[in-house]
Amino acid sequence: MQASRARLFKEYKEVQREKVADPDIQLVCDDTNIFKWTALIKGPSETPYEGGVFQLAFAVPEPYPLQPPQVRFLTKIFHPNVHFKTGEICLDILKNAWSPAWTLQSVCRAIIALMAHPEPDSPLNCDSGNLLRSGDVRGFNSMARMYTRLAAMPKKG
Amino acid sequence: MKFLVTPVSEDFLKAFCFFFPTLFVNIAECSQPLEIRSEDFLNRSSFPVTMQNQNDIVKDEAEVAASIAANKFEEWGNCSMKDAMEEPSFQEEDAAKVPYVGDKEPLSSLSAEYQAGSPILLEKIKILESQYTAIRRTRGDGNCFFRSFMFSYLEHVLESQDRAEVDRIKVNVEKCRKTLQNLGYTDFTFEDFFALFLEQLDDILQGTEESISYEELVNRSRDQSVSDYIVMFFRFVTAGEIRTRAEFFEPFITGLSNTTVDKFCKSSVEPMGEESDHIHITALSDALGVAIRVVYLDRSSCDNGGVTVNHHDFVPVGTNEKEEASAPFITLLYRPGHYDILYPKSSCKVTDNVEK
Numbered sequence: 001m002q003a004s005r006a007r008l009f010k011e012y013k014e015v016q017r018e019k020v021a022d023p024d025i026q027l028v029c030d031d032t033n034i035f036k037w038t039a040l041i042k043g044p045s046e047t048p049y050e051g052g053v054f055q056l057a058f059a060v061p062e063p064y065p066l067q068p069p070q071v072r073f074l075t076k077i078f079h080p081n082v083h084f085k086t087g088e089i090c091l092d093i094l095k096n097a098w099s100p101a102w103t104l105q106s107v108c109r110a111i112i113a114l115m116a117h118p119e120p121d122s123p124l125n126c127d128s129g130n131l132l133r134s135g136d137v138r139g140f141n142s143m144a145r146m147y148t149r150l151a152a153m154p155k156k157g
Numbered sequence: 158m159k160f161l162v163t164p165v166s167e168d169f170l171k172a173f174c175f176f177f178p179t180l181f182v183n184i185a186e187c188s189q190p191l192e193i194r195s196e197d198f199l200n201r202s203s204f205p206v207t208m209q210n211q212n213d214i215v216k217d218e219a220e221v222a223a224s225i226a227a228n229k230f231e232e233w234g235n236c237s238m239k240d241a242m243e244e245p246s247f248q249e250e251d252a253a254k255v256p257y258v259g260d261k262e263p264l265s266s267l268s269a270e271y272q273a274g275s276p277i278l279l280e281k282i283k284i285l286e287s288q289y290t291a292i293r294r295t296r297g298d299g300n301c302f303f304r305s306f307m308f309s310y311l312e313h314v315l316e317s318q319d320r321a322e323v324d325r326i327k328v329n330v331e332k333c334r335k336t337l338q339n340l341g342y343t344d345f346t347f348e349d350f351f352a353l354f355l356e357q358l359d360d361i362l363q364g365t366e367e368s369i370s371y372e373e374l375v376n377r378s379r380d381q382s383v384s385d386y387i388v389m390f391f392r393f394v395t396a397g398e399i400r401t402r403a404e405f406f407e408p409f410i411t412g413l414s415n416t417t418v419d420k421f422c423k424s425s426v427e428p429m430g431e432e433s434d435h436i437h438i439t440a441l442s443d444a445l446g447v448a449i450r451v452v453y454l455d456r457s458s459c460d461n462g463g464v465t466v467n468h469h470d471f472v473p474v475g476t477n478e479k480e481e482a483s484a485p486f487i488t489l490l491y492r493p494g495h496y497d498i499l500y501p502k503s504s505c506k507v508t509d510n511v512e513k
Contacts, residue, residue, distance in 0.1 A: 003349060003382065010345040065346070066385050066429060092424075099427035100389055101346050101396075 004064040008034045011103055018105060025108045035060040038074070039108050043152065044116040048144035049077070052152030056111065057087075058104060068098035071107060076151040078144040080120045080129035089114070090124045258308045258378040259294040261500065267292055277456045280464045285452070285490075288466075291500040292490060302433035302489070302496045303388040303441075308378050309487045309498050310447060315361040315374055323358050329446050330355065336397040336444075350390035353383065389429065395437050396422040398444035409436050432494070435471075442471040448485035452499060454492045 012034070015027045024044075030036035037058035043049025055074040061067045071094060073087035081090040091114055093102055102110075123129025131140040268282045293308070295301045314322060330351065337347055357377070360369045369377070377383040399406045403418040410421045413434060425431045442449050449471040458464050470485055488499040 003386070007345065007349060014343070014345065063381075066389065096430070097424050097428050099392070099423070099429070100350070101342060101393070101427050103343065103346060 004060065004062055005034060007065055008060060011105070014103070015105060022105070022109075024112060025105065027105055027108060035062075035064075037069075037104055039104075041108055041112055043148060044112055047116050048141045049079075049115050049148050049152070052148040053154075054115075054152050056108065058107075060104075065100035065102075068094050068102070069104060069107065070094075071111070076147055077115075078125065078128050078147040079115060080118045080123040080125055080132060081114055083124045084128075088124060090119075090122055255294065255296045256379045257296050257298075257300075257304055257381070257384045258375065261291045261293050264289055264292055275456050277458050277464055278454065281454055281466050284464065284466050285454070285499075288502060289452075289488070289499045290502050293498040293500070295497055297495050299430035299432045300385075300388045302437065303391040304378075304384065305489050305496045305498045306391065306441065306447075306449065306487060307384070307387045308374075309489070311357060311361055311374055311378075312371075313486045314358070315369075315371060318363060320362060323362060326445055326447070327355065327358065329444065330394075333394045333397055333444055336401050337393060340397060340400050342393075342397075347390075347393045350386050350393055353386045354390040357383070357387065385429065391441055392427055392429070394444045395440045396426040398440040399426065399436065402440075402443075406436060406440065433496070438471050443473045446473045446475075447487065448472045448476065450485040450488045451491050451496075452488060454490060 008029075012029055015029075019026075024042040026040040028038050028040075030038075037060065039056040039058065041054050041056060043052040043054060053075075054077060056071055057074050059070040061070070071089055073082055073089065075087075076084070077087075078084070082088070083090075089111065091110060093099075093107065093110055118128075118132060120129040120132035128140065128143070131137075131143065264282075264286045267285065268279065271278050271282060293305075295304045295308070313319075334347075334351060338344065359365070360367045361374060362368065399410075399418060399422055407418055410416065410418055413436065414421060414425065416424070421436075425434075426437060438449060438451065441447075450468055451471065452466060452468040454466070457467070472485070484501070488501055490497045490499045
């Protein structure tokens with residue numbers, strides 16, 4: 001418990017320092033619980049997620065950083081490696097390829113990279129994966145774009 | 158000198174790939190996902206061994222693996238190899254029944270494991286019994302090499318109270334810290350692991366308030382919050398060494414897993430539970446400047462029909478000849494997919510007997 005708390009505190013300080021360096025990520029710790037974090041990440045440019053802001057929820061387990069944080073999308077997103085209903089993310093570093101060399105901040109960067117480079121061969125969202133696997137990039141882009149507009153863009157007026 | 162440098166012919170690799178799938182199926186049936194690595198075959202190629210046909214090799218690896226697996230379950234204690242192989246596949250929870258680091262056991266516990274095993278294995282165990290007094294098993298959770306190294310090293314320092322060795326390794330640890338910083342690792346991601354290892358070094362030297370007993374060392378090695386942190390420390394050190402000497406390690410990594418140095422470190426060194434290979438051992442031994450002897454227990458035999466137990470010494474780069482002549486104080490027993498700790502009767506005797 002002590003070790004994970006100390007580590008998270010260091011990450012907290014680092015996040016404050018890095019705020020300017022990484023304008024695409026806004027990582028915030030819960031006021032009362034250092035094991036709960038949320039992040040706002042910007043959809044990468046030249047992807048159907050561009051212009052969208054996506055919210056992630058982090059639940060950090062007690063053995064952190066020996067074990068990975070649990071991360072899911074709170075904002076609905078149409079992406080082959082994100083569960084459409086639960087927001088669960090299929091990313092190796094959040095499972096067996098996790099190592100303490102990663103941080104909450106670098107996990108956010110990895111998720112942004114995943115948004116830009118989907119892996120349709122290990123889909124959590126089969127509809128999305130199938131569009132890409134069948135080569136229907138246009139269909140995929142328009143679906144992903146639609147959900148970005150519906151769920152990840154601030155409503156006008 | 159290192160067998161790492163032994164060039165692997167393309168034919169050899171092809172042959173390896175050819176029967177690898179069969180191996181995989183056999184192993185998967187009988188035990189936890191023990192991995193058969195090219196290391197075994199590299200090793201085999203660097204010693205005079207009789208050519209066994211493919212089925213024999215497959216049987217060989219499966220048998221050893223099955224025996225290791227069988228030992229993991231107490232209820233399997235007396236069952237034969239065949240039974241062990243027909244047993245359903247390994248469950249992760251079963252590994253948790255074995256402590257991270259076990260008690261010191263007489264070497265006879267090893268032969269008990271192989272009662273129904275191959276005559277070659279039994280003969281090799283007999284040779285081992287003449288050279289080693291005891292074995293200490295570690296949990297087969299993918300961290301067994303690092304865990305064995307950790308305990309063996311700390312136990313040696315605790316028993317020898319070798320302050321010069323502690324001072325020496327601390328210099329290397331600081332070098333490793335610099336290495337990681339130069340590679341762009343964020344300090345706070347690894348410093349806790351470094352601090353905990355350095356703390357153990359100070360604690361095992363007697364004469365301070367924090368000094369710990371042998372029992373406490375055993376307890377700490379079984380306590381996840383210490384044991385896993387030190388394993389992780391070694392993983393950082395290993396990854397740092399491989400990355401800084403990428404040019405040296407690249408050919409072996411490409412030969413082993415057909416991936417880049419960076420990907421290899423990210424997927425096979427840094428994550429907990431990823432098994433170790435000769436690459437990891439070489440890198441850790443070099444980075445910390447600690448020699449490691451690995452004794453191989455498999456079913457290979459010599460041309461003349463005589464059975465010897467092969468071993469390989471991982472001697473850190475920059476070791477002078479005089480130091481190289483003395484046997485490493487860390488001896489590990491390697492059976493395909495798993496490392497345990499061995500205790501020699503006396504280091505010089507072992508050298509005489511094995512180096513034939």
